[in-house]
Each structure stands twice: as C-alpha cells, then as structure tokens.
Amino acid sequence: TLTSLKKLTQAYAVTAFLALMIGVLLGPLQALNYGGINVYDSPLLKALLGSYYQGLTLHGVLNALVFTQFFISGWMLYLPVRDLNVRPNMRFAWFTYLTMTAGLLTAAVPLLTNDATVLYTFYPPLEGSPVFYIGAAVMVAASLLVAGQVVWLWLAWKRAHPGRVTPVVTYMSVATWLMWVVAALGLVVEVVVLLIPWSLGLTRGVDPLLARTLFWWTGHPIVYFWLLPAYISWYAFLPRQAGGRMASEGLTRLAFAMFLVFSVPVGLHHQYADPNVQNTWKVIHMFLTFLVAVPSLLTAFSAAASLEDAARAHGGRGLIGWVRRLPWGNASMTAQVLAMVSFIFGGAGGIVNASIAFSPVVHNTAWIPGHFHITVGTATTLTFMGVMFWLVPHLTGKRLASPRVALASVWWWFTGMMLLALGMHWQGLAGVPRRALVSASAQQGVYDAMHLGLPKAITAASGIVLFVAAILFYAVLWRTLLSRRVDDPERTPIPTSEAISAAGETLADASPLVRRTEPLLALTFAALVLVILVYGPVIAPMLANYQFIPGQRLW
Template identity: 40%
Template sequence: MSTYVERFPAEAKVIRSAFYVSFVSLAIGALMGLLQTLHRTGMFEVFSEPGTYYTVLTTHGVFLVIAFTIWFLVGVFVWAVTTSLDRGVESLRFTWSWYGLMSLGTALAGIAILAGFVDDWPIVGDVSADVLFTFYAPLQAHPMFYLGLAIFIVGTWVAGVDWFRSWWVWKQENPDERIPLPTFMVLTTMLMWYIATLGVAVAVLAFLLPWSLGLLETVNPLLTRTLFWFFGHPVVYFWLMPAYMMWYLLLPKISGGRLFSDPLARVVFILFLILSVPTGIHHQYLDPGISEGFKFIAMTNTMFLLLPSLLTAFTVVASMEHGARQRGGEGHFGWLKALPWGNPAFTGMALAGLMFAAGGFSGMINAGMNINYLVHNSFWVPGHFHLTVGTAVALTFMASTYWFLPQLTGRKLFSRPLALVQVVLWFVGMTFMSNAMHRAGLLGIPRRTAEPWYDGFEFEAGVGSVGELNAQIALGGTLLTLSVAIFLVVVIGTALNGKSSEIETSVIPEPLSGPEDSPLVLDNLKLWTVIAVVLVVLAYTLPLASIIDRGGLLGPGGRAFPMSLDSLVVLAQLATEGALPR
C-alpha cells in the first residue's frame, strides 16, 4: 500500500476532481493568453473589435489566478492533511459540499465572464463582466459575477473548516505530538486566507453586489479598491504558499535528500501568516486619498515579507544540495550536475524556483515606494507576476502534477520525455516573454491595453526596439501556450494509461532537522493568529477610517458604469461627439 490512491481512494477522487476543474480552467485561460499576446503585440489582429480584448483579459486573469490556482491547491491541501495526519477526511459528504460550493461559484462567475463574448442574450439581455481580475468600481459587472465570486470564496472557507476539523480530531488522539509539517502549512495558509478574504467579502457583499443589483446607487471607489487590495496582495501568498509547500516537501524527496530544516519551514509559514495581509496598500502607492505615511508603513511590512521567501530560498536549495551530495555530487557548484534533471517533476519545480528568484527581484522594485512611479501599471507588472504566479506557482503546480497524478490514479505518467520538454519549454517561453515585458514596461508601455500604440507619440526604446520586444513577447507567449497544450496531453494520456505497480512510494522522508528542534511556541496557532489580526488592525484601521471619513461609505462618486453597454452604442456616441480622432 504505497500510493496515495491505495491508501485513500475516496479522497484521491476528490483531489482528482479538483485537479480536473483546475486543468480545464488552465486550458481556457492559456488559450486567452495566446489571443492576447498576439493581439497586443500587433502580430495578428485577433479582435476586429478591440473591446473584446478586455473580455479575453478578464477570462485569462480570473480563470488562471482564481480557478486554476485555487482549485489545484485545495486538492493539494486535501492530500497534505490526509497523508500527514494519516487519516481520511472526517466526512466525505462535507468534503463534497465545499467542492460543490466552489463549483457553483466558479460556474456563476465563469458564465458571467464568458457571456461577455456575446452581445445580447435571449431573455436575460446583456450579461458581461469585463471588469478584469481587479473589478475596480465604478466599472460594474453583472451581479452573477459578484455572486459567483462570493460563493466560491465561501466554498474555500468551508474547505478550511474541513482541514481544521481533521486536525482537531487528530489532536484529541495525539495530544502530545507536534503538528505534522504538511498540515501545519495547510492550517497557517488557511488562517492567512480567512483574514485576507475578509476584505473582498466586505467589498463584494456590502457594496458591489447590492450596487450591481441596483440596491445602492453609488459606492466609494477608493474604499472598494482598498478592500480589494486588502485581499489582492495576500491572495498571491495563497497561491505561493502551496507552491512553497511543494518545494519543501517534494523537492528534497525527489532530489534524493531530506528537508534541511523543519523548524525554519514553520517559521517561514508563520511569517507569511502574520505579514501577508498588512501590505496591500503597496498596490496603491499612486492612489490619491491615501497619505504617504500609510504607504510607507505598507512598504516596510512588504519588505519584511521578503524574509520568508529569502529563507525559503536557502532551505530549499540546501535540501536539494543534500540530495545531490547523497547522490555523489561534489564541489561548490558541481553538485548541481548530480540533481535528477531527467525527472520532469524535479526539473519543473527547480526551474520554477529559479525564475522566482528573478521574479522576487522585480517584486522588490514593485514594493519600493517611490520607485513605483517608474513601473506602476506598466508592462513591467505583468512581466513580474508571470514569473511569480505565472511560473513559481503555475510551473510548480504543473511539475508536481507529474508526481501527483500517478499517486492519485495508480497509473504511470504518460510520457516522461514529453513532460520534461513541457517544463523546459515553459522556462524558455517565459524567459522570452517576461524579460521583454519588464523591459517594455520601463519604456512606459502600459499593461492591460488592447492596442498600446498611440497617435500622438511613440515609445522610445533606449536599447533595442519596441518591435523586437513585441516579437519576443509573442514568441514567448506562443511557446507557453504550446507548453500548456503538451501538459494537457500528458495529463490526458496519464488518465488513459494502464494501472502500474511501479509507482514510487508517497512517503516524505524525515527532515534533517526535525520538529523536535523547534520551539513549541511555533505550533501555537492561536498566538500567531492574534498577532496577525493585530498587525492587520494596526495597518488598516487608520487608512480605512481616513478613506471613509473623506469620501463617505458610499461616495464620493461611484455611479455605476456597467460593462455590459453595447459597444456599438459607445462607439456611436463618441463618434458623434467627435471625441476620438481615429
């Protein structure tokens, strides 16, 4: 009984079901990415009506960073809790209930977005949600979008309850044991998530949903925006912490070594819990209505949030080095050759980590308060997050799928060489794309823009030309799409593969320095939660109070601008007003 599916067949089914939703979202999102990259670089005029670009962009953003990532990570968390506590979920019905809630939410929000591709629907009329991932009011989506989002998030809350419940029952039976590391990681991540999602829950339930239903006439755009970023920054750690978890648990094992330090892994996750949320204002460095002092505080918190990532870099690389040395690696750098580069799960995660080192750097620039003038909302920003969520997280998830799938299905991976080519292709494609995006951003080329070419001026490339950068971006984006296609082929191929008995054991080796070396206080989740909440209160009370005091709960401004206006009407209005020269 070594594979996961043999030990927990019912849970394996839950995880597989979550993964498959995740992969379908990945396929849809990746296709949208291809359309965007070709259109906005001017390689092909994909959209005859450029407004469609924003429907595509919303689909790309929401399906990838919300659906693909979160559906995958809930699957991983079920795996982590059940294997490390060595017990199945307490109630399968309960588990499927959060699965159902999340599915309903995904379907509602997804349909609202995809409906934007068609101008008019019978009976319901115009449905769309071209508001992008950030849905800044006063741009307004169809109520179904906000409702779907809310239900989805409630689904993740219930999932968290499921895992806390497992841990609680386990604790009653094992009162003196340390929380196993994988469960510890799940619980701290979920605590962070509960705090973080309060912001978006308030924004959606108290303001945006009633407003989209016509119950409120106006909202305060700065307030809903601030509440979004209260959630919008920590959500990146909700994606990242499961990727870190893979690096802490799977990378050492696959490298043939052991985790370097269990206590430091715990410290890292605690730092994420307490520091992730009071940082969101760093996305608002250029927002009027928030004082410079609050921005400075957000920067300080954000910079200290580098610490857990920098610590992770050391611990994870050291664990890999341990594996490499056990496999006979020598020298200061020679040990790198002894790593299992032929294993797609290893190579994918190692390359993801490497690209994250680069993404970490551009993140430091983003987090710098005044240097933000240089890069804010420029193409630099998507360059950055395609390295973080788009590679550190996405490539880690894909690579770990190559390890998970055989565990979850009992079937051998369809094709290791193809899988290896897939992860390497991602690395190459992303190198081209994100490099050029960063450089294009420094020229002032904006993000989120269908056709970033203008009548009155041109962007001046100090080095190279805008055309070269666009070509690199389009080439990179195409390679990435190809990579996703290969990934899906491997997944489908594996699902159709025959059962195999040659699958390696799912047991994670003991860390070099185990939990017995770490102080007990690290496991005091109550304490860390209280500290996290206090820090959030300190960081956010005054800015929020100031925003409400200045503009009021429901204003100033914030009259609805529904994104379901017929585009032809808008165009006609503008043409008659002579507002547009083109």
Template identity: 40%
Template sequence: MSTAATTVNHAATRDEAHVETDQQMWTIKGQLITSLAALGLGGFIGMFQAIERIQITLPPFGPFENYYQGLTFHGVLLAFVFTFGFANSFVSWTTMRGFGRPLRSNMLAQGSFWLLLGGTVLGAIILTLNEATVLFTFYAPMQAHSTFYLAAVFLVLSTWATLANIVLTYRAWRAEHPTEAVPLMGFVSITTYIMWGLASLGVAILVLGMLLPWSLGIMDNTDPQLGRTLFWLTGHAIVYFWLLPVYISWYMMIPKQVGGRLYSDGLTRFVFILFLLFSIPTGLHHQYTDPGIHEGMKSIHLLLTFVIFYPSLITAFTIMAALEHGGRRAGGKGLFGWVMALPWNNPAVVAQLLAMLVFTLGGVTGLVNASLTVNMVIHNTAFVPGHFHLTVGTAVALSVLGICYWFVPYLLQKPLFSPKLALWQAWLWAIGVLIFSRGQMSGGLDAQPRRTMLGEASYSLPGWEVANWLTAIGGVVMTISGLLFFVVMIGTFLNKRAETPEERGALDPPMPDPPIHDHRKSWKVFDRLGFWTLVAFILILIAYIPVLMLYLPAEFSSPGVRVW
C-alpha cells in the same frame, strides 16, 4: 532553550486506504480537474493577448468580442479558479497525509468542490456573455453583472469550506494527540489556509457588502477608493495563497524527490508563521498612486512588504540546502557538481527546479514594485504583468505542473505518459516565460501601459516594437508548452492502470523524511496556532485601522459604468 530532539510525525503513518476515503478523494480529483480545466482555457486565451502585441488578432481573441473580455477571462480563470482549485485539492490531501486521518467532514469536502465548480461555471458563462468585462481586479466603478460577483462569492466560499475542514481535522487530531508537536506537513497546510482565511475577509466585505448589492440595484452608488483598499487587503496576500501550496511541495516533497532531506523543521515552521503574520498588512504597496491614503501608511506597508521578502529568502536558503544535500548524496562533488547530480530526468523535479530559478527574478522584480519611489517608474506599466508572469505565472504555475507529474499519476494510479514530453514542457515554459517577461518588463520600463490593447493603439514609443515581439514570441512558446502539458495529462488519463505491486509502488507519493535538524521542544511555540492567528489579526488592524480612520466616512457617490 532546550535542544533535545523529540519525535514528530512528518507525514502519515496510518494505512493509506484508511486516510484516503472514496467520499473525499473524488472531491480532491474533481477540484484538480476543475483547476486544470481553468488553466487550459484561461492559458490558451492568454496567447491571444500576447500575439495581439504584434497586431495578430485571430478571430477576435478566440470566442470573445474584444481584447478586454479575453483579458478578463484569462485573469479570472487563472488567478482565481486555477489557483483556488489546486490549493483546495492539494492542501486537502497534504492535510490528510499530514495528520494521518481523513478530512473531518465529507460534507465540507464535497461542498467545497461544488462551490468551486458552481462559481467557475457561473463566472465563465457571464464572462463569455460579455457582461463582466471588468478585468480580474474588478475595480469599481466598472460594474459587472451580479452573477460575476456571485461567482466570486462561490469561489471564496469553496476555499472557506476547505479551511473549515482543515481546522476541524486539526482539532480532531489534537484531541487524540494533546501533547504532540503538530506534524510538519499538517502544520504548513493549516497555516496556509489560516492566512488565506484572514486575508479573504477584505474581498468578502467588498463583494458582499458593496459590489453585490450595488450590482443588484439595492445600492445606487459605490465608493471605488474604499473598494480598492478592501480589494488589496486581500489582493496582495492572495499571492501567498497561490504560492504557499507550492512551498508545501518545495519544503515537503522536493527534498525527498532529489534524494535529500529538508534542512530544518523549526525554520520551516518559522517561515510559514512569518507568512501568516506578514502576508496581509502589505496591500497598500498596490495603491502607491491612490489618493486619500496617507503617505506614512503607504511607507509602513512598504516596510512590511520588505519583511515578507525575508521568509522567501529563508526559503531560497533552505531549499538550496536540501537540493545540495540530495545532489551530494547522489555523488555530486565540488562547488557546483551537485547541481548536475540532481535528477534532471524527472519532470516533476525539473519543472519545480526551473520554477525556482525563474522565481529568483520574480522576487527581485517584486522588490522594484514594492519600493515606493521606484514603483513610480513602473506603476501600471507592462512591467507589472512581466513580473507576475515570473511569480504566479511560473513559480506557481510551472510548479503546479511539476506537482501534477507525480500527483495525477498517483491519484489515477496510472503511470505518467511520456516523461520526455513532460521534460520538454518544463524547459519550454521556463525559457518561454523569460522571453515573454523580458518583453513585458522592458516595454514597461519604456512606459508601455498594462491592461491595454497595444496592437491597436495609435501611439507608440521607441523600444516598444522589440518588447512587443518578445512578448508575443514568449507567449507562443508558453502556449506550446501548455499544450504539451495537456497531451501528457490526457495520455496519462488514457494509460493502463498500474497492476503489479512494483508498478503501484512506482506511483507512491514522495513523502518526506525527517529533516536534517529535526523537531525540538522549543519549536513548539510555533504550534500555538490560535495565538499566531490572533497576532496576525492584530497586525491587520494596526496596518488598516489608521487607513480607514483617515478615509471614512465612505463616499458612496459613484454610479456603475460599463466601459466595454
């Protein structure tokens, strides 16, 4: 194994104006605005879910007719639009910067934006009309209006358009650099989207092959169990599609922002390859209580779920090393002295540091969900939303807000409005979610069901009252934090453009320095993206073919029901 260091681009070296063209940058801004609009609307509706726990029902759930309509709106806008829009925007940009060239196709870049916007508008309209109150998991036999499924198709297609553009951009770069190692930022960008491309096949088959024709009346009945299996083929990996764009920031930008360097080029590539391979064959851990699936296959998915915990452990080590490197360079001494030497005045950093801290708890509670036997204690209880508000609701969402604190000023070429307010926003979110999730999880351990309008339930158990109050208080604190974020964003939008070279220089994005352990020839094995994609596909087949063989033929016997 060679240990000789080779030179490799970690980010763009070309002229910025040449890489970032107007025809593409407006789509990146447009995707981000759509994403943040979804965050604002969906997040605000979330507050009504939280305070319902203490029997406060303000004009029923905002503009909605019932609790479950608001819950669906909250889930769909945050889990699909906010995350997809941010990923499309940010990872398109890291691809451009990573490969040092514009995206290959303007049509795909613009098409991706219009599909996202179209899907969002269609989805928001049909949800507001109360024709698709099927929650964000849209389990059959609950049947939404066909427009809802069409909106889902648009949203997924927008990510596929971005995927196609990233792959074409990579191929164009490869044609010019046939022997070079893939630039690290380009590598992490493309593996993120390849993983999602494979993962989204499940939901694509589900929506196009089953739910859309069923909702249009082309098929009379559907098979809910097969639908759930296809949904979760995508549904767990989607978590990593939410998370990996944030990991790109943690690996690529945070080391620079704290004045340190990434620990290792090879370890970073290894982590992203592990996510490509093992994110998808894990879906059955969401179906531990489902009938018709062999326990042996559930156990295999359990083991693979624990495998996928491993790259997150490496990430914890790697990022911690980069943080310590930065903290010590800034003069931090002793075992923990470097912690206080980190740039705690920079909201872009603080939001992401707090997101990381909260994520440790999210990871641990995720292991509870993943463990087949322990899962039985918390399955379908409030513990689960307690967990995922720590992960997607904070590790991802708070990191996205942190990224926006430098990305939006850079895109607008306007300085951030009130960094102090932004700092308070980050702290309030982190403390708020700890209170909120404490309420949800302790309620869940006391058998409190999830997806339930508990404030109106005629049953209750000891322990629920405290849990409900904590959930409500935490939710309100998070809402206040969210409002602060939008004050900062609107203030930034209204700020004057940077004019002098110094002002503009202060808005430069935090592009990475070479890692402490830079690229080595032996690590080029990770660059064989076609091979790793094939291995990932084979792993999906191994994980799911036995499940489907034991289950098929499908039983299309369930008519659609409307329970709202």
C-alpha cells in the same frame, strides 16, 4: 474514505487544469498584442470575443483565480488528511467541491456573455453583472469551508494527541489556510457589502477607493495563498524527489509562521498611486512588505540547501558544479527547480515594485504582468504542473504517459515565461502601459516611435513558446488521465522527505523555535491585531467620507 478522497482530489485538480487550459489558450493573444500584432481584430476572434478586455478578463480570472483556487483546495485538503491519517467527513468535502464548482459556473455565464468584462481585479466603478460577483463570492466561500474543515481536523488531532508536535506538512497547510481566512475578509466585505448590492441597483453607487483598499487587503496575500502550496512541495516533497532531505523543520515552520503573521498588512503597496491615503501608511505597508519577503529568502536558503545536500550525496562537486548531479531527467523535479530559478527574478522584481521610490516607474506598465508571470505563472503554475506528474499516478494508479514529453513541456514553459518576463519588463521600463490594447492602430504610432522592436519580438515569441509548452503538457496530462489503471495507486507514494534537522515528536523534546511556532491560533490572532492596527486608520476616514460613485461599463 481513501478512494473517495482521492477521487475528490482528482476532481479538484482536473477542474483546475481544465480552467488553466482555456485560460492559457488566450495567453498568446495577450503576448501577440504586446508584440504589436492585434489578433483580436481577426474575424474568428471578433465572432468569439466581445473585445480585448473580455479576452484579458477570461485569461486572468481562469488562470489566476479559478485554476489556483481549485488546485489548492484539493491539494491542501488531501495533504494534511494523509499526513495526520484522519478521516474527514467526505460528504462535507464533496459538498464544498460542488459549491465551488457551482460558483464557478455561475460566474462563467456573465464572463462568457461579455457582461462581466471587469478584469480579474474588478475595480469599481467598472461594473459587471451581479451574477459574476455572486458566483465569485460563492467560490471564495467554498474555499473558506475547506479551510474550516482542515482546521477542524487539525484541532481534533491535537485534542487526541496532547503534547505532540504538529507534523510539518500539516503545519504548513494549516498555517496557509489560517492566513487565507484572515486575508479573505477584505474581499468578502468588498463583494458582499459593496459590490453585490451596488450591481443589483440597491445602492446609489460605490466608493472606488474603499473598494480597492478592501480588494488589496486580500489581493496581496492571495499571492501567498498561491505561493505557499508550492512552497509545501519545495520543502516537503522536492528534496526527496531530488534524492535528499529537507534542510530544517524548525526553519520551515518559522517561514510559515511569518507568512501567517505578515502576509496581510501590506496591501497598500498596490496603492501607492492612490490619492487620499496618507503617505505614512503607505511607507509602513512598504516596510511590512520587505518583512514578508524574509520568509521567501529563508525558503531560498532552505530549498537551495536541500538541493545541494541531495546533489552532493550523489557525487556532486564544486561550488556550483553539484547542480549537474540533480536528477534532471525527472520532469517533476525539473519543473520545480526551474520554477525556483525563475522566482529569483520574480521575487527581486517584487521588491522593486514594493519600493515606494521605484513604484512610479513601473506601476501600471507592462513591467507588472512581466513580474507576475514569473511568480504565479511559474513558482505556482510550473510547480503545480510538476506536482501533477506524480500526483495523478498517485491518485489514479495510472502511469505518467511520455515522461520525455513531460520533461520537454516544463523546459518550454520555463523558456516561454522567461522570455515573456524579459520582453514585458523591458517594455514596461520604456513606458508601455499594462491593460491596454497597445497593438491597436490608433496607439501604434506611439509605440513604433519607441524603437521597441526587440522586446516586442521577444514578447510575441514567448506567446508561441508557451502555446507549444501547453500543447505538450496537456498531451501528457490527458493521455495519462485517459489511460488504463495499471498499478496500485499507493505504489507511487507521496514523496515526503525526511529532515536533516527534524522537529521531534513531542513538544517537550522540541527546540524553542518549534515550540514557539506551534500555537497557530495565537499567531492568527496576532495577524488579526496587526491587520487592524495598519488598516484601521486607513479605512476609518474612507468610511467617514464614503462616496457614492455610479457604475461604468468598459465594453
């Protein structure tokens, strides 16, 4: 079973990183566009891509949706199974992987033929081929099957171990999967009930406002579905990699319990500009958004505490001088710490976005892609890149090829993303829109008149820096994967950390915090109730006023 499980995890991870590789190659085209250089008009790209929007759709779907979902599904099945030492039904697990891959291949056809150029948000009335929506639905359904399998295994473990505290890695994984189940409901209803019948021509039209609302029901918590698997690494594995211990198991559990309850009822912060939604509800979603930032602030505290603990244990001194004593030669640790550093800015920007008073300044401008490249592009992606440096040797028994190149690749990635964020936030504040071919000659004059030479140059340069980072990273990854097996894979163990403040084995001995956060199913129920309370009054009038708007095509 273990060999099969490792192969499955490898299959998920390799599929994810293949998707990212294609998506990342399209990235510099976007960055150059915001640098005022339109490479989409070059003969080669004209032959390959239907338009800027097709390139942008592929970039967003592959990086944000496909890469994340495949990596996370493998990662968050593998970790709890190893943590609990249970035997999953491997046939079912492989079936799920194959279903997800079938969904991906199905959705890929219209994406590649320019029949689903609807961007990764697929807002109606922009209309794509039904094949795209069906493929996407199958992919999401497969992720829910993984969720079901993990929750099932955890419940079986609980039955077999009454009175025991769920081990912390499993706790974090199950909480994330349960959050995703509540979160995915919006997207499932949008795609299955609204978009698929509409794109098949079975309904007269679709209501864009209702569809967007259901989309953001899932669309905001999906960012925590991308972030929390990285947090699992920051909490459970990074401390050991840095030579130290997790700060507090209780605090870790509290953070994940809060994410489970508060991640979903916040989606209206993406819709402040939408008409026909009462301001009261927008403001309520805003306050709940501020609340869901709290577990990230707890994480910032815990992560910094465990890094400081590690560095001081190795002779680190001074208020911030201890930082030098972290093992900066370790590419896996470095990737994750750099991901955290960038996330300080990404998180702060998120709080600006969420503030209803600031939102009109930044909404739909280049600021927003600036924000999400130092969240999903680093906190998530750079962390997963760092994880791969130990996960691949652990799964395969192969040694990491060229650790120095691996180290260089993560510094290049971090630098590229920080430059991109700087250039894009700057341009956004000046009013440059997002999702637009700003380098097209018709609009060029407007942006030239804005004297944005420096931020444009920074953005264009970031695309090149990220391109180099990707070449370095993939050279290491493919060389490692294609090398020969030299070790027993278990010689590279999962770097599970001990905790300074552990939870204890039994619920009877555990602290009140650990005991109260243990019932994850009850917390899921609370999350559902909260979602119904804050979405019910928003969605009910939309249903009563359902509008049939015909589809439009962008390409």
